[in-house]
Amino acid sequence: MTRAMVLFAHPCEESFSAALHKRVVLALEGRGWEVDDCDLYAEDFSPVLTEAERRGYHEVPDNTGPVAAYVERLQAAEALVMVFPVWNFGYPAMLKGFLDRVFLPGVSFRLEDGHVRPNLTKIRRLAAVTTYGGTRLRAALCGDPPRKCVTRAVWHVCRPRKMRYLALYDMNRADDDRRARFLGRVATEMETL
């Protein structure tokens, strides 16, 4: 059975992000996958990499101590799906902090001669489901940092066989119809991921 980790970051239950999150979990479970649903706000994750963690950052394997449970969950995953809103051209701090604190040397990458080598290669499928306030053009003008964070930075340490970046742009003007269509697309993509 494929084990999927769903990383979700949005504070509000009634948000569209929360609806996307539910749809993702439902679709993956519908395929008979084992879903580890990691709702960072609900779990009260602390995104701040502390001074002690920074000092011990490169001490493999002791560096995983403060976040051992999360490391275990991440390393068990064969699929990773990130569900988040884009705020100010990037991940919410909550999700960025997950990368800062859990994607450690020895966990997500190894340093060989100062070069990053992928270490989360168990993850064969990678997806992001996200919403933007700005238009696609506006995001592209900024270089679309969140898209690159997922499709290049996270991709780089997983080297997945399949990757999907599903984004609904221009959220503030999206009507019910567009939102419903996006939810449908997310469900379909999760069924075939």
Place this chain on the structure above:
Amino acid sequence: MRALIVFCHPKQDSFTGSVLATVRDRLDAAGVEYRVRDLYRSNFAPVLTAGEMDIYLDESVNTGPVAADVEDLRWADTLIFVYPTWWYGLPAMLKGWLDRVLVPGVAFLMPDGENKDIRPGLTNITRLGVFTTCGASWWLTRFIGAPGKRTLLRGVRLICARTCKTTYAAHHLMDSSSDASRKAHLRKVAARMDRLIGAPRAAPREQTA
């Protein structure tokens, strides 16, 4: 000139701390008034809460939880970020500062009846400086698309004054840096700071037909 420095590093004795000292030194030398927002030492909470999300669009109250930061932003005409690049991006601490402080009505103006698009709100910022360190090489950072740099130099830049001047310096391959490379980088930071706060750019010459 009034500069706001947003400093983000868990260790004060880090190289990023030396970069901050260099930035302050150049501002002191030029007699520029500045404020330092040290996110770690002041225990800034980077998590945008459900309560803040509820009032996010209500411009009469959304600055309440971060009033001092908003006041700093409105006071400044020069905004400088000093931080390490982690995962090609901003540390969560700094990203959270953007999430919580750059709210509608401050950083951008939401679409209304007259305006269809989001409009810039930080038009008082005429100089933007970004100083960072990267574990990755210049090439790898380029390949990934330098999301951190772009978040600030394109994203935040877009909501500053139209003529905003920018500067950027990054020390790459931090994990194999040497005394010499670090010193050279601090000299680069000093030179770029001087240029950033130097005489304003001359107005473009009028085109003749």
